[in-house]
Amino acid sequence: MAAQVLVVASNLTEDFYKKLFRQQAPQKELLWVSRTSVLLVAIISYIIAFFKPTTIYQLVLYSWSGLGASFGPLILLSLYSKNINRQGAFAGILVGGITAALWPCLGDPWGISSVLAGFIFSVIAIETTSYFTRNTTTSLMEP
Numbered sequence: 001m002a003a004q005v006l007v008v009a010s011n012l013t014e015d016f017y018k019k020l021f022r023q024q025a026p027q028k029e030l031l032w033v034s035r036t037s038v039l040l041v042a043i044i045s046y047i048i049a050f051f052k053p054t055t056i057y058q059l060v061l062y063s064w065s066g067l068g069a070s071f072g073p074l075i076l077l078s079l080y081s082k083n084i085n086r087q088g089a090f091a092g093i094l095v096g097g098i099t100a101a102l103w104p105c106l107g108d109p110w111g112i113s114s115v116l117a118g119f120i121f122s123v124i125a126i127e128t129t130s131y132f133t134r135n136t137t138t139s140l141m142e143p
Helices: 002-021 027-051 053-080 086-106 114-132
Strands: none
Touching (some): 002 027, 027 053, 053 086, 053 114, 086 114
């Protein structure tokens, strides 16, 4: 979280303050703007977290579900299978991410979480796409 706050402060300082207000600002001034940005971002974040803790939890869960469903199956299959290829990898990332993103909109059918549904569909997409494109491309294991 600290890294994210520093990135936001850096973006506010370099991209907004320096480019929009003072293009020739000295380093000392930019340092103070950056410190003030860190403080403001921390205060705003605290206020949001204090009044809406479940919203933050849901957003974090939603984003990690997308990452897990997109890249988890690909990483596991690339470690334990030699039959997957580049097209299968792309299909798995796409299907897993889209499934994890849209699954909560469906109301979690059958009581299955979005990360599990995305993981399953991603594995199926990787395996089937790799099977049907096996002769046309090289494996992920080959350079």
